[in-house]
Every structure is written in structure tokens, then in C-alpha cells.
Amino acid sequence: MLVRSYKDVAAVPYAEGVEKRVAIGPKEGAPTFVMRIFDLGPGRSSPYHTHDWEHEVFVLSGEGVLLTEDTEIPLKADDVIYIAPYEKHGLKNTGQGTFRFICLVPLRGEDVP
């Protein structure tokens, strides 16, 4: 059993202008999936890529877009995103402040940028 504010988890650099917190992961004993929290600075993006596992995302704050092969979908707080395996995707901050979201992956998707 573990209870803590995600804000008490150290944020580590992930890409330029992007930080990541692993709130619940292998270190905490998570056997199936991992809860990470990402902060994107203004104008910053997560990698535009594809892989054979899914993402489940919950937007906490800020404004951004989901980049897909065809379009850009606007994102705001309280939005949830399901990205299926093999779907090309990236998330980009289009606002003035931090764009923060929870991004969950199965164990094998953790630590693979």
C-alpha cells in the first residue's frame, strides 16, 4: 500500500522541455501497468511515434493537441485519450503554461521513449 501526492515524486528530464514522474511503477511493485505524469513546457511535444502497446491518458491541466496521422485534436483538462497499439501519436503543448497529463502504459511500455 502506498499513498503520496504525485507532486512528491521527483520529476526527471525526459526530452527537451519535458519532464516525467513515475507515480506508480515497477519500483512500487506494479505488476501490470505503470502510471506516469508528464509535464510539457510551452511549445514542447512528446515524441511522435508508434509502438505495439497502448496508451491511456488523462489530461490534468493546460492546453494541447493530440497529433495523429491525419489531424490535430485539441485537448483540455478532464479529457481522456485512448491510443491503440500501432497508432501514430504525439502530444504537444499549445498553451502558455505547462501541459500536464497522466499517461498509463503496460509494463513493457515503460522506459521506452
Place this chain on the structure above:
Amino acid sequence: MLVRSYKDVAAVPYAEGVEKRVAIGPKEGAPTFVMRIFDLGPGRSSPYHTHDWEHEVFVLSGEGVLLTEDTEIPLKADDVIYIAPYEKHGLKNTGQGTFRFICLVPLRGEDVP
């Protein structure tokens, strides 16, 4: 690819004074784990129980406690909770308003109260 506010997902009764939204689950194609959002009315609890799968929880709003075998741990917005398989647990609303949290489980934990 699916983007929507979790608030646009219909909340369904789960227990007395408890409602549940399945934001991302089997219907959306989730292959590994399920994102549910629970609303507990004042004084209401989720079942105090145990099972062989884990929970990963993110508290969105309100005030509550995590009931464990030994103690009650206070909960507030931005807290994350990891409940390991077989750990006895329940969540209870101790505030005046709604206690709302995201609760993720592996697929086989969905639809088992």
C-alpha cells in the same frame, strides 16, 4: 484513437451513493487495463474487500480516507494510491462534497465489485 471528456461518459450506479464511469475499457478496445472514474457521495464508501489484482488510483477531488487492515489514511486531490494484489482496502468519502477518483485495474478486475 479516442478523445473525450470523462464527463461525457455516462455515470452508472455502482453501489448506494456511488457512481462509476468507464472512461477507457474493453468497449474502447483496451487490451491490458481499464480506466474508471468513481464518484462517492458524502459518507459513502467503495466495498471493503480484497482480490488478486492491483489498483492504481489518482484522487481528483474531495476528501476521503483509504481504509486498510490497520488504519485509515487521509486522501486529497493529487494523491496517488497503489494497492497491491491481496491487500484489504476500501475508499470512503469523509468530506461534504463528492469524493472523485480515477481507479485503474487490469482487464480481469473490471466489472467485479
